[in-house]
Amino acid sequence: MATKAPPKQKYNTVTAKIVGELRRIAGERNVIVDKDRMEAYSHDETNAEEYGHMPEVVVLPTTTEQVAEIVKLANREMVPITPRGAGSGLSGGAIPDHGGILLTVERMNRMVELDIDNMVIVVEAGMVTNDLAQMVQEKKLFFAGYPMSLQSCYIGGNIAENAGGGKAVKYGVTGRYIQGLELVTPTGEVLWLGGKISKDVSGYDLKQLVVGSEGTLGIVTKAIIKLIGLPSASSDLLVLFKTAREAIDVVPTIMAKGIVPTSIEFMDQLSVQTSCAYLNESLPYQEAGAMLLLEVDGTNADQVEADLIAIGDLCEQHGAMEVYVAEDTTTKERIWSVRRNIAEAFKVYSPIQSLEDIVVPIASIPDVIPELDRLSEKYGMKIPCYGHAGDGNLHATLVKDPEMDMKTWHENEAKCLRELYALTTRLGGKISGEHGIGIKRKNYLKEVANPIELKLMEGIKRAWDPNNIMNPGKLFDLS
Amino acid sequence: MNIVVPIKQVPETSNVKMDPEKGTMIRDGVESVINPLDLYAIEAALRLKEEHGGTVTAMTMGPPPAELAVRQAIAMGCEAGILVSDRKFGGSDTWATSYTLAQAIRKVGEVDLIITGERATDGDTAQVGPGIAAWLDLPLATYIAHITGVTTERITVERLVEEGYQLLDVPFPCVITVVKEIASPRLPTLAGKKRSKTQDIPLYNADNMELDPASLGLKGSPTKVVKIATPKVARGGKVVSAAGETGVMHAVDELMKFLDEKELV
């Protein structure tokens, strides 16, 4: 039975006086009240009809001081405030679902400092991650926490969601590369957490608490990002297996050899077939029950080649039907496009989907697959499963049958997700590995999370944000 | 059937960066790949071999690192590879290149079929394939989209032309250049990759080939590049948004007005 959402907390509306204050703080041109222009800020990459909500005002500050003043104002006036990056999120984390002030960091996109001696770059939160990655690449440096996301995403959003992506097997997620943060707290104070340092046990690790907190504990305005040397060589393998089980079984064998691939991407039969058919790919994919896409990289081309061959051999020993190698850009692009086009291929079939990102212990991946088949059958929807096998992070995606009416879809989607999340939890997993809870999954989180853990989280929220004005209604509703 | 596939190593073009000051391509860090259009030639050759027997030899002319292109072709399934390389060949235009390659093919010996890609994506001339045919005085069929029949003596092909397909019946030995429609190229396999690592790639150079020294390289090339310039590409056109229902109407209004002014409607 669906649990009723608790009544929304009483907030004040944004008055003309507050708008005037915002204009004074951020400048006339950096405040938007026009409905047409605000529409773009009412949704993210989740379904706008289902999750979208209009803000009362949008403000585009350009400095940390302005952000602090705006937050102070919101806190004083008891108006909810929602921080926003590029709006490419997949859980509704940046949607102003209580109205109020929407604060976008899009005009805070400067590089503050590139400090090569300390191997860090300091940037504002609105920096486009892709731009950041390219900027450091020109200096032969590498931001390894770069998610496999839309090209438009901002570093601030990556931090808020602790973004993952395709290279996490070797390089970890965004959080690993965040050495310091400038934060505006929910009461409008400004402080730095961490610094240009790589170790710190001087008290609780508040910096890591902020990473992945979905903008509920304050607004990150700047970040100190750790850089590493740019890998100069990389190669990929595309491996066809008869079954998902065979594909997954090979993963621990590779890791046990001491080889850490950059990526281990898994694609189940439905994903492979839909994507390959969409791409008109001539690979003999029809017989494959699953595919793995593996990448190795490094600074020594001979080592990369040796790793490539070693992994390929292991796959063949574990029953791979065929092992393809890609060492040049043309071939790499071709095999990665199979993986990258899965979502798009399904969108052609049906644009209404629920993109999930459950995470389970790697060895449990094969247990998920038959369950997905069962749920697919039971609820009349396709559920392709693909994702980051090396992390156990799976994009099991619920795809609406174009023939199904919306009412049935919503009911079935909820029931199916509930079963999927229960299964995930039973296997020792979590309901989101890299997209976050936001508003999309908060009711489910409540059902599967340990109540003590939830209570601790709520306690933290209360301590940081006594008036509950900072991105309220995300992760959980305060009871 | 003995097939030779001349291939070319080209800069990977999807990320070409130009130096805006000098107007030259930034080659630093630019990867070299097999000319993407040559992959279709390799695939066509491999399919003919699989169906009719024989061997496929990939041949490339270029500086020593171009050997990698030959190894990649072997990883796809070619039996043999030849590197045609000498400092004396540097700066060859299509005339000198086709001469040198034709002489290399003569050195290979008995060859039934030479298949090339339509053209290379860097030079974009489509002249080397026909040039090889002319030097060897072999029949030539360009822009081949389909191979419809093969006997021991002849091959029937469909040639993509302005009116559709010209159907040709060509005797061996001959030269064909193929377009993308011919076949989707296969991917290199691990087994092929391992074989290519250990394969011996003979080097054909000015010392072991029969060549007229006056026809080689920059000196032997009839055409000379006298100037390189960078064209301006941005047109600075108008961009309108079609957001929302009224947005679409408005945007199309503006477009109609624009087309009207240009007398295009």
Next chain:
Amino acid sequence: MSFVWTIAEQYEGQLRGVSFELLSRGRALADELGTKLASVVIGDGVDEKALEELIHRGADEVYSIQDPRLKDFVCETYSRILTDLVETYQPAIILAAATSSGRTLMPYVAIKVNTGLTADCTELAIEEGTGNLLQTRPAIGGNIMATIKTPDHRPQMSTVRPKSSRPLPRDTSRTGKIVEVPVEDRYIDDRVHVLGYRRDEEEFANIEEADFVVAGGKGMKKADNFVMLKKMADHFGGEVGASRDAVDRGWIAYPHQIGLSGKTISPRLYIGAGVSGSIQHLAGIKTSETIVAINSDPDAPILKVADFGIVGDLFQVVPELQRRLDEKNTEAT
């Protein structure tokens, strides 16, 4: 003084439009050099009137080599004829069209007559002092323009893309000489047999010579959606083009492909729907007179080269544009 030559192309006895385009290029060069312009017609069934048309459009002389055995383009045979003519008449410059036959014949002949050839020239000029032909052509996907000359070999040979120049206005007062060149048996190379032609209306498109091209890319989502582009192309009397993404996905056949691994086009109007504009695709459309782009991504590279861009959903914009075009048509009739 040696002549400037153009190679006129025929199909089934009809001269192709590009034959006249080449004359306007050739005329300018011949005038600059103070020499005559001749056009070479190899084929069958091209009548007197058509040959005269070449003179009306700029030629001083026409060499006509016609025979039923020359009906179809066969490289080896055409090459023997042209090689013989070149050796006899020693022209200074030969211009041919960058068509399937021009791009086959010219490189073959260039080897046979021992000279250089420059493909796809966009500009042709005469170097002051030397009288050498300066041939400018795009390379590396149109990222550079290279100027090339052939200083020590003759003739100087170039191919020029169809639609890259306009024919001269017809001048019926022009007179010239038509030379019938007899066909000798030794010209006929019977190694290659032409079996016929096949034309599949569905798959086929001659986008290189179209005045209007409506192209679709990855944003078209599936093959069925190309129907609406076909409708619009038909409205303009043009052809449907496509990006590599769309062709690779099997939504439309290869003859429609524009770009580095497809065709280079120069229509009066190019409309790209759901085409993001990769470097490779842009290389193929840069020479279009007017570029219109419809794309949902405001950062799509094609919008930077477009004369008019619409940021929006093509599935709304294209039908609305079609409706307005139809409306305008009804008004007009």
